[in-house]
Amino acid sequence: MDIGGEYHGYTADITRSFPINGKFTTEQREIYDLVLEAQDSGIAEAKVGNIFKAPHNAAVSVITRGLLKLGIIAKPEEYKKYFMHGTSHYLGLDVHDAGNSSQPLQDRQVITVEPGIYIAEGSPCDKKWWNIGCRIEDDILISPNRPEILSKYSPRKADEIEKLMKK
Ligand SMILES: [Mn+2]
Numbered sequence: 001m002d003i004g005g006e007y008h009g010y011t012a013d014i015t016r017s018f019p020i021n022g023k024f025t026t027e028q029r030e031i032y033d034l035v036l037e038a039q040d041s042g043i044a045e046a047k048v049g050n051i052f053k054a055p056h057n058a059a060v061s062v063i064t065r066g067l068l069k070l071g072i073i074a075k076p077e078e079y080k081k082y083f084m085h086g087t088s089h090y091l092g093l094d095v096h097d098a099g100n101s102s103q104p105l106q107d108r109q110v111i112t113v114e115p116g117i118y119i120a121e122g123s124p125c126d127k128k129w130w131n132i133g134c135r136i137e138d139d140i141l142i143s144p145n146r147p148e149i150l151s152k153y154s155p156r157k158a159d160e161i162e163k164l165m166k167k
Contacts, residue, residue: 011093013137014138022166027132035134038115039114043113043140047142053101056115060079082123087113087114108142109141110139117134138151
């Protein structure tokens with residue numbers, strides 16, 4: 001679910017992915033944990049002075065390494081087949097807010113970090129991966145120190161998602 005909300009004129013936008021029957025299969029869990037790791041790496045780069053694409057570059061690096069390791073791709077550049085969108089946009093008065101992505105990240109800006117992996121049926125990999133799709137999106141406040149995850153109270157780890165699904 002990719003969900004946008006608005007409160008007193010300001011917006012938020014988060015995404016959560018979950019296994020439809022409540023429990024991740026082995027393959028779903030591999031992909032989920034890889035996207036989560038990519039997101040963690042991206043969030044760590046969401047800080048003052050970094051280029052706007054720093055979170056994306058970090059996420060691409062993790063996803064590429066992971067897809068190679070899982071044998072889903074054979075060459076690094078093939079990651080684009082399964083991760084075909086950007087990782088961040090600005091948040092503010094609009095849910096895809098105006099902003100100059102050629103400027104470094106600044107204190108008090110809010111951006112999303114939302115890597116994903118989408119493996120369509122018929123993809124050139126083992127069919128056990130087909131039809132798995134996953135994106136995890138959170139809202140990050142840029143500060144000089146540690147990036148602050150504004151959406152941190154929404155369950156994010158695979159175990160937390162399964163626990164929530166059990167309710
Ligand atoms: Mn978004």
